Amino acid sequence: MDGTAADPRAANGAGSTPSVSLRGVSKAFGDFVAVQEMDLDIAQGEFFTMLGPSGCGKTTTLRMIAGFEEPTTGQIFIDGQSVEDLPAHKRPTNTVFQSYALFPHLSVGENVAFGLKRKGVPKDEIDRRVREELERVGLAQHINRKPSQLSGGMQQRVALARALVNLPKVLLLDEPLGALDLKLRKGLQIELKRIQREVGITFIYVTHDQEEALTMSDRIAVMNEGRIEQCDAPVAVYEKPATTFVAGFIGVSNLMPAVVEHVNGTRARVRLDAGIEIEAENNGLQTGDRCHAVVRPEKLRIDARDGTPPDGWPRVDGVVESSVYLGTSTQIVVRLAGDVPMTVLVPNSDERERNRLPGGGADVRLSWAPEHIHLVRESGTAPAAAAQREPETQIAQEATTQ
Amino acid sequence: MSTVRRRLVPYFLMGPGLVWLILFFVVPLYFMGRLALESGTLATGFEFTWEFANFTDSFDRFDEQFVRSFVYAGVATVIALLIAYPLAYAIAFRGGRWKNALLLAVVAPFFTTYLIRTIAWTTILSDDSVIVDVLKAVGLLGDEGRLLATPTAVIAGLVYNFLPFMVLPIYSSLERIDVRLIEAAKDLYASARVAFWKVTLPLSMPGVVAGTLLTFIPAAGDYVNAFFLGSINQSMIGNRIQSLYLMELDYPTAAALSFILMAAILAVVVVYIRFAGAEALMGDEGEQRA
Ligand SMILES: Nc1ncnc2c1ncn2[C@@H]1O[C@H](COP(=O)(O)OP(=O)(O)OP(=O)(O)O)[C@@H](O)[C@H]1O
Ligand SMILES: [Mg+2]
Numbered sequence: 001m002d003g004t005a006a007d008p009r010a011a012n013g014a015g016s017t018p019s020v021s022l023r024g025v026s027k028a029f030g031d032f033v034a035v036q037e038m039d040l041d042i043a044q045g046e047f048f049t050m051l052g053p054s055g056c057g058k059t060t061t062l063r064m065i066a067g068f069e070e071p072t073t074g075q076i077f078i079d080g081q082s083v084e085d086l087p088a089h090k091r092p093t094n095t096v097f098q099s100y101a102l103f104p105h106l107s108v109g110e111n112v113a114f115g116l117k118r119k120g121v122p123k124d125e126i127d128r129r130v131r132e133e134l135e136r137v138g139l140a141q142h143i144n145r146k147p148s149q150l151s152g153g154m155q156q157r158v159a160l161a162r163a164l165v166n167l168p169k170v171l172l173l174d175e176p177l178g179a180l181d182l183k184l185r186k187g188l189q190i191e192l193k194r195i196q197r198e199v200g201i202t203f204i205y206v207t208h209d210q211e212e213a214l215t216m217s218d219r220i221a222v223m224n225e226g227r228i229e230q231c232d233a234p235v236a237v238y239e240k241p242a243t244t245f246v247a248g249f250i251g252v253s254n255l256m257p258a259v260v261e262h263v264n265g266t267r268a269r270v271r272l273d274a275g276i277e278i279e280a281e282n283n284g285l286q287t288g289d290r291c292h293a294v295v296r297p298e299k300l301r302i303d304a305r306d307g308t309p310p311d312g313w314p315r316v317d318g319v320v321e322s323s324v325y326l327g328t329s330t331q332i333v334v335r336l337a338g339d340v341p342m343t344v345l346v347p348n349s350d351e352r353e354r355n356r357l358p359g360g361g362a363d364v365r366l367s368w369a370p371e372h373i374h375l376v377r378e379s380g381t382a383p384a385a386a387a388q389r390e391p392e393t394q395i396a397q398e399a400t401t402q
Numbered sequence: 403m404s405t406v407r408r409r410l411v412p413y414f415l416m417g418p419g420l421v422w423l424i425l426f427f428v429v430p431l432y433f434m435g436r437l438a439l440e441s442g443t444l445a446t447g448f449e450f451t452w453e454f455a456n457f458t459d460s461f462d463r464f465d466e467q468f469v470r471s472f473v474y475a476g477v478a479t480v481i482a483l484l485i486a487y488p489l490a491y492a493i494a495f496r497g498g499r500w501k502n503a504l505l506l507a508v509v510a511p512f513f514t515t516y517l518i519r520t521i522a523w524t525t526i527l528s529d530d531s532v533i534v535d536v537l538k539a540v541g542l543l544g545d546e547g548r549l550l551a552t553p554t555a556v557i558a559g560l561v562y563n564f565l566p567f568m569v570l571p572i573y574s575s576l577e578r579i580d581v582r583l584i585e586a587a588k589d590l591y592a593s594a595r596v597a598f599w600k601v602t603l604p605l606s607m608p609g610v611v612a613g614t615l616l617t618f619i620p621a622a623g624d625y626v627n628a629f630f631l632g633s634i635n636q637s638m639i640g641n642r643i644q645s646l647y648l649m650e651l652d653y654p655t656a657a658a659l660s661f662i663l664m665a666a667i668l669a670v671v672v673v674y675i676r677f678a679g680a681e682a683l684m685g686d687e688g689e690q691r692a
Contacts, residue, residue, distance in 0.1 A: 068585050088588040089597075101586040105604045114600075115590035166590070 017080040019044045019202035020065060020170055025074035027060050027226075034060045036226040038074070043218075045200040047193065051213040052223030053249070058206040059098060060226075062172045065204065067091045078170060089118075094163035098174040098206075100155045102147040108134065108158050109143040115166040133165040134158075136191070152179040157188070164195065170202045177212070189216055210250045214238060222246045229379060239296075242283060245379035247294045254300070254342045255292040256316075258375070260285045268375060273338045274316040283375045292376050297345040299372040302332060302357070302364055309367030318342065320362045330357060334364055342366060438657035448654065456658040464642050464659060468666065471638040474553065474628075475621035478560035479568075482617050483610065485561070486568035490609075494576035508569050511562075520559055520630050527555050527631065551633035559627035567616035575609025576602070611678045615671060622667055639663055 018041040027035040035057040042048045050058045063069040065076055067088030076083050083091055094115065102111050109130055116126045134140045137157040139150075147155055156179050163171060176192075177185045193216050196203050207213055213220050214234045221231040222245070230242040241247035244255055258270040261277065268282040272293060285291055301309055309315050318334040321341070325348075332344045344366065348354050358364050438456055440448040461468070493504045511519055526533060527549040537543035549555050579602060587597035625640030632638075639659065646656035 066589060068588075087593075088585070089591050089593050093589070095586070095589045097582060097586060099580075099582060101580065101582040103583060103586070103601060105601075114587070114592075118591035118596065162590070 021077040023075045025071045028072045034226050047196055047203045047218045049205045049213045049217035049220045051220050056223045057226040062174055066093050066095050066172055092169040094166050094168040096159050096163045096173045096176040100159040107144050112162045112165050129165055133161040137161045173205045240374050241376050243377050243379040244292050247376050252297050252343045254295050258291055258293045260287050260289045263287050274336050278314045280373050280375050294374045294376050295368045297343040299368050300344045301367045302344050305363040305365055313367040315365050315367040317365050320358050320360055434657045437653050438661055440654045444651045456654050460655045460658045467639045467642050471622050474557055475618050478557050478621050479614050479618045482561045482565050482568040490569050490573035494573055509566050520626050523559050524630050555631040556628050556636045559631045560621045564617040568613040571612035572609040575606045579605050
């Protein structure tokens, strides 16, 4: 390959070669396209998460990076080197498989030692590292058991140890905590994050648990139908979802249909179908576009119809449909004109306050601070302005068109 | 009452199998054991006399055939394994949608009876057959050389006749292997070759053990192949038992030989299972130490 233009070292400039780069990577199975034109740069030591619903192509993407699946088009780089001609066993990656894939004929210790043995690490070093790694995942006393004698959660931890012990440049984790109970899961999340920071390995982490993604990641790529809908820091993905899909997938979404009235630089004026006009940061929209305005449930204030929200807060009217006590908070669903459901979360910090909340059928007024509303594109529509793209993706696009 | 019934349930469930075993295995075994300890001839009549000498005498007379039987069966089993494993592997991992058709092709010869198939081989290996001509032309066989009535012919017949018994169990254990395990091995720096030795082969050992037993046991007691494809110099213990029973009508010696054959096969199988079983279970560590 000549690939000078597509070389991610050139693309990223000054010194920092990305750990893993994807350039226009697609994967088709027959006529079904599982991954579409994916461009990505994952930094050294980054905790990068791929989040998305079942079947959106997360595993397929990992398998292409690991070398089990060849991209139909596009190229993958690890540390700036194309891995096109590198078979799986020569790639500096290790995988924690979604299905564990532990060797049933080998003991826990032999499973964990497998990679080190292939690399010809001396015997006593193997023993030491295997023991350390098993202690880390809390399974040292089970070193001589067979995988079939372990619970699902224990097997998952063996799979983790078997990959981590090799200290790969890139660790690919396919829903590694999927089978664990909540407590163990939380514990291992913290542990994983610590290991990752300690040894500085690049983690590419697949999950469909949004909370896990938000708490652990440096960056999250939200995927849908083989495409990345948004790739950003957790805060940005949550606070400023780019598309209706991202808004809906992460957290409870309150999507109010709207139309763009006027675009003024980075700001846009939109008219909500609920009747009011608001201004918000533009998100690659143009005048006349249909879009949605999003407010997170915990950012909404609920008052009686004759209540007075703070000055300058946009407000819409609706009718309470249901009110559910959730322990730490109360969830109220309000239906706006035009049949738009809005979810409001009110913290249960004050008993008297809670008793004053409106019940079913009550006429209410919702309001929010102006900075808490965001405009999102319909999923599947491309942003209009090139300036809205991720800078590195933009370069990649230019590079691939040359 | 109900606990008694519950305790009896397993015996009821085992019932039909037990009856079968007693009727068709234990009872015949008893009569054969009795027969093996009788003395006399057909003319004077047989009498039960605890004639243990039948065992030692018959073994002394036919030790050559015994050794030959086990050597032929052993060689045939090894050859069958070498043919069957790659075949089963190809069908299991590369067969795709042709898997069932290929398996059918493996068992297709069974639609013809054993005898007919073996007799067909006498034609294939006969002195004026194409195979013999070709072997002579390329110099693998001398001018006077022949295939029929040689150990090669008998072993070839055994391999041919028992090959499906080797292929099917190996296929079924290969077929069950999760391909993600092979991917995991490659992910952990094993080349395709190493992944085969460290993962695929150990996981297919149950099929290999079953296949070799299903081939070796009937091959060791076989007499059809040696009868049609061999001469008196290739006769196996099965041929001796058959002729003692049906020609010479020396029932006690025949029964004693049958018993010795059974015991010998059992001994070989027990040793083999201990060896092969331990190998299959020890896996990576076992090979490391070796
Ligand atoms: N070998 C294959 N042949 C045909 N289709 C495939 C193959 N592998 C995956 N697919 C399809 O590609 C799509 C993406 O699969 P993938 O396994 O990447 O999903 P995923 O995002 O990992 O989902 P999950 O969260 O359920 O694990 C699915 O629709 C799947 O059916
Ligand atoms: Mg998956």
